[in-house]
Amino acid sequence: xxxxxxxAIVTPERRAHVERVATLLREWATTLGLDxxxxxxxxxxxxxxxxxxxxxxxxxxxxAPFIEGPVELRHGPAAAARAELEGERDADVLSAVRWHSVGxxxxxxxxxxxxxADFLEPGRPFDRTERAALARxxxxxPAQVLREVVTKRLAYAEKQGWTLPPESIAFRRVVCS
Numbered sequence: 001x002x003x004x005x006x007x008a009i010v011t012p013e014r015r016a017h018v019e020r021v022a023t024l025l026r027e028w029a030t031t032l033g034l035d036x037x038x039x040x041x042x043x044x045x046x047x048x049x050x051x052x053x054x055x056x057x058x059x060x061x062x063x064a065p066f067i068e069g070p071v072e073l074r075h076g077p078a079a080a081a082r083a084e085l086e087g088e089r090d091a092d093v094l095s096a097v098r099w100h101s102v103g104x105x106x107x108x109x110x111x112x113x114x115x116x117a118d119f120l121e122p123g124r125p126f127d128r129t130e131r132a133a134l135a136r137x138x139x140x141x142p143a144q145v146l147r148e149v150v151t152k153r154l155a156y157a158e159k160q161g162w163t164l165p166p167e168s169i170a171f172r173r174v175v176c177s
Contacts, residue, residue, distance in 0.1 A: 008051040045096040103171030
């Protein structure tokens, strides 16, 4: 998959974000010499991860009725549920999409790479120089970059006064200890 699914509900700005994340993951996959199967897994995850991000709340609740918390946390689980209905069977892809906003302790390389690329893509307006350096370092030190990304994302969430989901707390414990 090298494009958003036909059922995606995204704004032009979101589509551009997804393309920047895809570009970053393609670069990393090439540098890391990933085999075609793993590269394809990364690409399916990237094009699915925000596929329902701009959907109405009712659509997200339809696909992710049991997710608690703000509606913004539903888009990953909703996209994963829709992708599964449409035929996606790869557990790594589905977990990467489902938990890309909060992290998941049991992730393999697909989820970890998507989590980092989603944060490090160059279109985000904050800490551009620092994030670009982390993106360049990913292929040489993926575990170190992941720790930095987890630390930054969760520190920001806590500073905003957001309640961290249990998945985020468990993910931080696994990655940062």
